[in-house]
Amino acid sequence: MRARLILEDGTVCVGKAIGATSESIGEVVFNTGLTGYQEVISDPSYCGQIVVMTYPLVGNYGINRDDFESVRPFIHGFVVREHCDVPSNWRNSKTLDELLKMYDIPGIAGVDTRMLTRKIRHFGTLRGIITTSEAPAEELIATLQASKLMTDQVSRVSTKSVFSSPGNGHRIALVDFGSKHGILRELTKRGCDVVVVPYNTTAEEIRRIEPDGIMLSNGPGDPKDVPEAIQMIRDILGEYPLFGICLGHQLLSLAKGADTQKMKFGHRGGNQPVKELTTGRTYITSQNHGYAVTAESIEGTGLEVTHISLNDDTIEGVRDVANRAFSVQYHPEAAPGPYDSGYLFDQFLDMIAKAKEAKTHA
Numbered sequence: 001m002r003a004r005l006i007l008e009d010g011t012v013c014v015g016k017a018i019g020a021t022s023e024s025i026g027e028v029v030f031n032t033g034l035t036g037y038q039e040v041i042s043d044p045s046y047c048g049q050i051v052v053m054t055y056p057l058v059g060n061y062g063i064n065r066d067d068f069e070s071v072r073p074f075i076h077g078f079v080v081r082e083h084c085d086v087p088s089n090w091r092n093s094k095t096l097d098e099l100l101k102m103y104d105i106p107g108i109a110g111v112d113t114r115m116l117t118r119k120i121r122h123f124g125t126l127r128g129i130i131t132t133s134e135a136p137a138e139e140l141i142a143t144l145q146a147s148k149l150m151t152d153q154v155s156r157v158s159t160k161s162v163f164s165s166p167g168n169g170h171r172i173a174l175v176d177f178g179s180k181h182g183i184l185r186e187l188t189k190r191g192c193d194v195v196v197v198p199y200n201t202t203a204e205e206i207r208r209i210e211p212d213g214i215m216l217s218n219g220p221g222d223p224k225d226v227p228e229a230i231q232m233i234r235d236i237l238g239e240y241p242l243f244g245i246c247l248g249h250q251l252l253s254l255a256k257g258a259d260t261q262k263m264k265f266g267h268r269g270g271n272q273p274v275k276e277l278t279t280g281r282t283y284i285t286s287q288n289h290g291y292a293v294t295a296e297s298i299e300g301t302g303l304e305v306t307h308i309s310l311n312d313d314t315i316e317g318v319r320d321v322a323n324r325a326f327s328v329q330y331h332p333e334a335a336p337g338p339y340d341s342g343y344l345f346d347q348f349l350d351m352i353a354k355a356k357e358a359k360t361h362a
Contacts (some may be wrong), residue, residue: 001132003108005050005079008127008144011119012137015110018083019100021132025147026050026076028128029290030117032269035061036336041078041099042069044157044178045246045288047220048150050077050128051268052116059084062092063099069180069335073103074157074220077130079116083109106130124264125290153220154178154229154247158199167193170352173211173240175201177219177226177247182333186345187215200228203235213241213352216248218331222291223250223260230255237323241355243348244327246289252327253318259297263314266290267330270337273310274330276317282310285330286337292329293318324351 003017007028030052031040037058040051058080078100087095100107108130120126129144150156157178165184169191174184177199187194195209199219206214214236216229223230226247233242233255244252250260267287274285292314298305307317307328319326326348332341 003106003130003132004137005108005111006129006131006137006140006144007119008141009123010141013108013111013116015108016083017106017132018080018097018109019078019107020104022104022106023129023131023133024050024076024106025127025129025144027125027149028052028116028120029125029266029268030054030113030120031288032271033336036270037096038063038067039069039336041073041075043180043288044070044074045218045220047074047153047157047178048076050079050130051075052079052113052120054113054117056081056113057084058082059096060087061089062087063094063096064089064091065093066091069182070157073099073105075105077128078105078107079111079113079130080107080109081111081113106132120265125266151221151225154199154226157220159196160198162195162197164196165194167191169193170212170349171195171210172213172215173197173206173209174215175199175217175229175248177217177229177251179217179219180331180333180335182331182335183215183217183245186333186342190345190349192349199226201232203232206232206236207239211240212356213243213348215348216242216244216251216327218246218248218288220247222262223247223254226251237320237325241348241351242323242325243344244325245333246329246331249318249327249329250291250293252320252325253293253301253303256301256303256320258301258303259294260291261294263290263292267309267311270334272330274307274316275310276307278306283340284338285341286334287330289329324355
């Protein structure tokens with residue numbers, strides 16, 4: 001079946017439909033990963049977005065039971081150059097097409113993803129629509145231009161109730177703004193007693209859990225669309241060691257008085273170089289974000305920049321020594337991507353151990 005991807009600037013891409021035969025509007029972004037399309041599709045941070053994969057062949061190893069990063073995908077569309085409908089891998093249980101159909105996600109194959117990526121890099125992210133209808137392009141473009149991007153993504157992807165992943169180690173309150181399963185895996189494999197709470201949990205509700213530390217997860221959208229989380233962080237900062245990832249990094253920065261801004265096309269992929277300023281070491285990181293903390297807003301906040309992107313010098317990490325808090329813009333749990341930055345979880349747990357020891361001797 002024929003499908004079309006139409007952008008708000010009038011660009012029309014015609015290809016073959018994969019996934020659901022439906023219509024969906026979203027922000028068109030690109031991911032530079034060579035593999036890991038299952039994790040990309042199931043990353044809640046892509047809620048509201050149509051993802052273009054820059055690697056030309058997608059679907060060749062199928063879909064398996066174990067590599068999901070959330071209970072269900074939240075992307076609004078999937079765009080590939082070539083779709084493999086006969087995957088080969090010993091873990092394969094279904095095709096990419098079957099997964100997209102299962103969750104009513106439209107996709108399109110056979111389009112020039114190189115052209116789309118260059119367009120997004122030049123003009124910035126654009127709204128787009130994937131459709132299998134035969135409606136005139138002019139009519140669809142008018143619908144697209146009249147549409148507004150979502151602002152409630154976090155409430156859509158966050159857990160609706162508190163749940164726990166018991167362990168014998170430190171108790172961590174994981175605030176779920178759209179958390180990937182990889183974060184929970186990293187904490188549980190270190191023996192942590194993890195309590196996952198919704199995005200709008202108050203500081204008082206977190207105190208009742210009696211955590212040893214607080215983790216702020218990744219998530220979709222503009223951090224300024226989650227004011228209740230910013231207030232919670234302000235209310236509780238300094239009481240417990242705190243570690244923020246991606247959206248959690250932006251929310252911590254906003255809570256401290258810094259500012260964020262929308263990037264031209266963001267960072268999305270598993271090959272993003274980041275420099276750790278204290279050691280001078282470079283890490284290859286997994287990233288997925290369209291907003292960043294502005295460098296000029298850091299002064300006077302009590303935050304110290306710890307990491308920067310070697311591609312564009314944007315801030316990739318901050319710390320608040322006085323309040324035992326730190327955060328990074330990238331994903332140390334990877335999935336997909338390199339595991340070079342897993343040591344940050346160990347630093348977080350070491351911070352908790354030292355805080356507990358200091359409290360014992362106080």
